[in-house]
Amino acid sequence: MARTDPAGSSRRRVGELSRAALGCLTRTSPAALLAIAVAASGSVATLVLWRAGGVRAEVPWAPTLDLRLSFALDGLGALYALLATGIGLAVFVYSSRYLPRHLEHQGRPRREERAFYGFLLLFMLSMVGLITAQDLILLFVFWDLTAIASYYLIAYDRHEEEARRAALMALLVTGVSAVLLLIGTLMLYAEYGTFSLPELIERARPGSYLTVAVTLMAVAGLAKSAQVPLHFWLPRAMAAPTPVSAYLHSAAMVAAGVFLLGRLYPLLALSQLVLDGLLVVGAASMVIGGMLALTRQRLKQLLAYSTISQYGYVVFMYGLGGEKGVVAAAFYVLTHALAKSALFLTAGAVTEATGGETRLSHLGGLARSMPALAVGSGVAAAALAALPLTLGFFKDELFFKAALDRGSGFAAVAVLGAALTVAYIGRLWLGVFLGPRRTDAEPLSPAFSVPVVVLAAMLAVGGVLVGPFEGLAEAAGAATLNAPTPAEAAYHLDLRAENLMAVAAYALGGLLLVRRGLWMRTAGAVASLGERVGPERGFTALLRGLNALSDRAHDIEVRDLRTRVAAVLVPCGVLVLLGFAATPTTGAYAVGDLSVVDMPLALALGVAAVAAVATTVPRDHLTMVLVLSASGFSLAVAYAFFGGPDVALVAVLIEILFALLFLGFFSLLPPEVLRRESELKASRARLWRDASIAVVSGAFALAVVWAALSRPAVGRSVAADQVRLAPSAHGKDVVTVILTDFRGLDTLGEITVLAIALLGTLTLLGAGRLR
16 A cells, blocks of 8 residues: 655645646736735725724815815725725626636627726725715715716626616616706705815704705715615616626615715704605615515526615615614625625626526526535525624614614514515525526636635624624714714624514515415516506606607707707807896996097997998808908907007907918818809898897897996906916916917817818818719
8 A cells, every 4th residue: 555645745735726826816817916906905005094093184176166175084984995995806806707707708808808997996996085075076076987987887798788778777877866966065065155074064954955955965875876766777787797796786886875875964864854755765675676686587686676675774774863773774784795795796606607597497506516605605695684693683683773763663664674685585595506406517716706705704703703893883873973873783692672573584584485475476566567667667768758859959950050059059048048037137237428538449349340240241251251350350449449459469460360261261162162152042031030039149148248247246256366377378468368368279279170171171082082
């Protein structure tokens, strides 16, 4: 019998593992390695800074607009920043093996990985900026950046129509609702004179005005977190690759919505109407999202509806309010992000291992071929179902405490939501890993299961050592409420109400899980009703109507040059008219004295006006240019009468250049084209129409300018700074500088346009495309 060498065998195993790790590293793209390094660095930096007491930084951004680059890493920011960077790290590691396979299946080159990691990093950095922003305008900027990055990530498989449609839907719902966030921000600034969140919280007072402003901002947060009735975009977004769903739609993008509620909570709490609205929306999302999750067959669709339901819990807790509601919301976000990310990654790994199978009814018995994944996802599912010895147990305990403080009705809603969670998560995990095997599974790289196992380990450790997680949730709650928020998460082996509620949730959830007949008809009816008359149908109909209106407006606009110009000027005129009608005219239209000294100036202005009107009369292009120049030269004379000969000289030079430019352009055109254009005649009706529009427009412009000049602004403006800085622009007065810069740039723009047009024409002529 041969002798064995245990030490040598161990060295060989270590060597094999080292070579495997080295090979794995060499096969990882530089973009993936960079993303992993950035996420790891961000996670460590966030943890270190938070443990050091947080950090605050502020520098002026636009002082005249009271805008500041103000950032602070408080408890709430630390919670979400750790989720954004920590779970981002797990997703990047997972993607290092998932994405090459994904691109290979679709026949796409590996260089497209760079765009994927670039947009994921952009989203992560935008999320961190959003979390730490202390200025509402700055917060809005990062809010929109997350929407833009998510659009490209959802539409990463751009060759698939479903992905493009899903990305557009997500962008429209979250982007358009972001306008409400901006409107609410501007309303608060108009009332309290600051964009700074800490200052707003100090100055804000209850009232209908505040209620309207914060309601608009809350709607933006609810749309981002996919709450009923603005939830329909999230299931569609599952067209994105699995790492995108695991990151954006469990721990980042939808979490940004409830983060906004947490950051604005001191303002929201000033209106009981807003808190009641959060209760209604949260309860509806919990129940509807849970019922729809029970009816889904595709893995990511089931998880998407469960995300709607789970974030409904968080919204419901903010509606409950108080110390218990706020700290429970923070703890719930933390636990849900860890568990749901692990489950999304599990869904992607299962789909890859089974050759693209995503239907729950076609899966089963995979625990034998994927044991590590089965255990890791099992712990995540148990945490989401709030089973003991997992971190998730405490999330429901805190939830039940907060609901009990408001009354038995709220407690009943809480138990129902928890029971639905037990049912649909149990259905997911049991359907994939237990029972008879229906589909074979191929071995996968450890990178598919390691992130799931690591996240599951955190959930399992938290079920025994809850202190660090509890401390993070308490810090987040304290930052939200500006007061201590003790969580007091612990196991209690007694018959207290929270334990009885947990037992009731397990029992009811288990009953729903084993007795499909109890809920199948009701849940199916809810799903069918939503498909027929739900918000998604309304969104689609609205989008089609707007598209038809846009097509009709486009058809009208492109008829000729007049209608194209009118399409721009008419809406602008309507807006100005509305502003003019809403502005008081008391003290306007003051008329000064006209002395003999002013007669030359009045004569020059009169000549300029007559020349401007006379420009519409001649048909010959040369005459038209000369008459138009006469208007400009008359204004130069007016500048001279105002005592600005240098300004007059600049105006003369500009007019000469302008006239020469037109003459040069006309000389390049064929004579027969100019002759044909000069012989064109408009109908009498059209002439009267154009003249009437011109007269009305001129009279309206006169009324607006006259009213404005009758009451010059008293407050400080930038005019003094412009006068002071005029010598720096090499001008003796500010008018000269403005004329030179604006008219010079305008002329340069015209020359550029003409040059581009001529180059394009010459290119087409050279290619023989114009005959």
